[in-house]
Amino acid sequence: MATTKIRLVQGDTAPQLQLSLTDQRTRQAIDLSTPGTTARMLFREVGADAVKDTMPCFPIAGYVDPESGEVDFRPPYDVAGRGGRLAMDWSETALDTAGEFEGEVEVIFPDGRIQTAFAILKFQVREQF
Template identity: 40%
Template sequence: MNQRTKLVQNDNGPSLIFTLANAKTGVPLSIPGATAVMHLRQIGSTGVKEAIPLTLLPGIEMRDWRGVVSLTTTSPYDVAGSGGRVRLDWTATSLDTPGSFEGEVEVTLANGRRFTVDRLAKFAIRPEVA
């Protein structure tokens, strides 16, 4: 989530897929049964513009010796959240304001424990032409 994702005002796509992983080891987090949300705010603002629910996805991304990434969905990664993958689907109002935004991902595990991903996702929303 280090790069700035470039988007256009009033679009509602594309959906974005993130892999939540341990910051030190890079190992994807296993979060089946969790709920996850991205809190989106304009950079420089203290208020949250929108809390966008994230969808847990099955599968884990694996890299081979050449660096080629493939998606594995065999057991135990056939369960949503087991490989740390989540999808962000924009709402009708998520991208209605041009500017620079950041989002933090908050996860509530099935046992009620909550954690927030340390890195912020960055978004640049440019005004639409037409």
């Protein structure tokens, strides 16, 4: 489970969130480049049962080296999603209230398989001035 909170401000729709998904067992990037693969972030207030918002994620190029944290764009990682990277733009309603939130990323493959990232992302949204 992620322990570092991503800090945001109420009412904002930026910054874009960029994520890197790897298989927990093999430690290899999850290939998200297959046509028909979709991903989304389910976002809810901590302690809530209901999802506040669901935001689509889209594949981006590159592979994040786990040792250095640098992004490699050389082939085969020049293809969007091949290196397990996703980006997500905030909806206008996701950050409309201050508080503690959490999110999980769900990937749906073309054959119907669903893979949810085990790590839960933590968010702190402070009030706007």
